[in-house]
Amino acid sequence: MSNPYASPTATGSPKNFDPPGRLLGQVKAIAICSIVQGTLEIIVGGIYVAMAFLFPVIINNQGQAGTQMPAEEETMMLMIMGIVYGAGGGLSILAGGLRILAGIRNLQLKGRVLGISSFFVGLLNLLTCYCVFTAVGLCVWGCIIYFNPGVAQAFRLRQQGLSVAEIQQQSLQSH
Secondary structure: OOOOOOOOOOOOOOOOOOOOHHHHHHHHHHHHHHHHHHHHHHHHHHHHHHHHHHHHHHHHHOOOOOOOOOHHHHHHHHHHHHHHHHHHHHHHHHHHHHHHHHHHHHHOOOOHHHHHHHHHHHHHHHHHOOOHHHHHHHHHHHHHHHOOHHHHHHHHHHHOOOOHHHHHHHHHHOO
16 A cells, blocks of 8 residues: 655656746746836835925925924924935835846846846835835745746746747747
């Protein structure tokens, strides 16, 4: 009687790499999603940077009538808020730019490590509280796709000079 909980044994000859298969088609989808996410992050980063400069002006234009705190504390609060908005916006713009660059390169099966890096750098947008769920979702989805041995092999084949069409053809033939 065989053990039903035992690991299955592999039959046939081992391969040097996993064929890219179905996951190769998802590289294009995640690259496009990265470009869209990066564009939205740059827009929000721009708004945050603008708020870093506009928020103190708006508060000062309202006058001192509604405030209950001393002028020094109000100035310190406005300065801290400006720094927080500026830093958050700057990080969002940088992460969005990296995401767009990686997405464009990944469409041509180039820059796998750049793509992986952009997913993790994109998590810095958690500081802006904007698109938290899509940033985390892209990071998880991207790691599943880009750490797949077959997809990594497709990027290596592209680096060796094969065209995207040739790699896709190899992927279809391996099924």
